[in-house]
Amino acid sequence: MAPSTVISIRRFSAEDVAHLETRGVRFVFAGNEKLDPHGVTKDQFAAGIYALPEEIRKDAFALIFDCFHVTERLLDACPNVRWVHHPGAGVNTGELWTDWDLLARRDVTVTTAKIHGIPISEMIVAYVLALAKHLPQFFDRQRRHVYRGDGTDARLPNLIVDGMTALILGTGNVGAEAARKLKTAFRMTTIGINSDGRPVEHFDETYTLAGLDAALPRADFVITTSVLVEATRNVMSRERIALMKPGAFLINPSRGGLIDEPALVDALREGRIAGAALDTFAVEPLPQDSPLWDLPNVIITPHVSGGRPDYNTAVMDRFLENLDAFRSGRRSEMTGVANTKRY
Structure with missing residues (x-):
């Protein structure tokens, strides 16, 4: 049976989650909303995912997760993940840069939200x-x-x-x-x-x-x-x-x-x-x-220029736009894919 879980480090409203679940996808929140993705280590940022039961991690096909925090360890912990939906504006920040070679080796598609x-x-x-x-x-x-x-x-x-x-x-x-x-x-x-x-x-x-x-x-x-x-x-x-x-x-x-x-x-x-x-x-x-x-x-200002009251809903909407193409094996039809240009 194909993996059917999306693990997210962002908390979404019940309505946003319902839109996902009506399409046969289980949503699991594994984040820490007190963590600033720009000011923590990769292991700190992914700690909530590592704490999940193995059954959930193995059933995940996608992460809603800042792509510059993706590591080999994370993909080993979630071995069936083939899609990372990045909720931010840029795929590199400070000393945290997306490991595109790792993502290519593990056949992981990265999409960016493009809501900023x-x-x-x-x-x-x-x-x-x-x-x-x-x-x-x-x-x-x-x-x-x-x-x-x-x-x-x-x-x-x-x-x-x-x-x-x-x-x-x-x-x-x-x-x-x-x-x-x-x-x-x-x-x-x-x-x-x-x-x-x-x-x-x-x-x-x-x-x-x-x-x-x-x-x-x-x-x-x-x-x-x-x-x-x-x-x-x-x-x-x-x-x-x-x-x-x-x-x-x-x-x-x-x-x-x-x-x-x-x-x-x-x-x-x-x-x-x-x-x-x-x-x-x-x-x-x-x-x-x-x-x-x-x-x-x-x-x-403290890295707030991209903020909007509907931020998480906009992130989920972009994810849902690509969901059918991904699940039917039509990744070439997905929008906002960052892998080719690597930004």
Whole structure:
């Protein structure tokens, strides 16, 4: 009898689970909702699965599980798993990278949820406006009960975002939606960077990484929405941060590994760029002694830009969309498959 169990490290509503069970699939929750997948070891993250009875683990054909935590040990514990549905936006984070060779050897298909375009692009717009309108500084004044400058504060001029230029590294689901919003709402010039320079809707210009250096001095906002792969690790290097114009802002809601963090700190301290909004970091949670905490021109959020009230339902919907194709052996028809490009 074919395996019929899905093991998940995410807890879904009774309604979401019912949609799965009506299709003859048993759902088993084996997660720890207090664990941040970006801040634990692989064995810690999978501990709930290892604790399950062997009968359940052997009956599992799929995991709803962050793919950068999949190990040989995990697949040995669940020997019939042939599908991992990744609920996050990126398949690599920090020092945790997906082991694609292992997955290929074990014939495991990885699908990604692709549900982050709307929430992250909305957060990008929020960052753009907060930086341009100096909202963090005004919030600080509010806490200090300062209505206008008190002798230590200069008057903060509002910037006009309308007609500015946004350079977006990554023209996929998130980047394209961010470009659409910025162009529609603020008539921004949008420049995209992708792997092959292909034209993408809502971008005025697109280039490969080879064109990034020439584009950086033109941008008022540099926004990183790219996946983290070897080609993009530290893509915003010290040298490239130095190419940004002095009044420019850097926004990163994607992966901390895209940016040379010490170089960014230096540029912000020295006023070589105007500010930054960061939702992801080289180490997460962001260490208490990170200098980023105390920089007045930085907005810090704790890796929340992809959040949405229906997050788990959206993850389950994407899983259900692929369920029939997987169970009938038509894996080539599944959508959101990451194995070929490995992101």
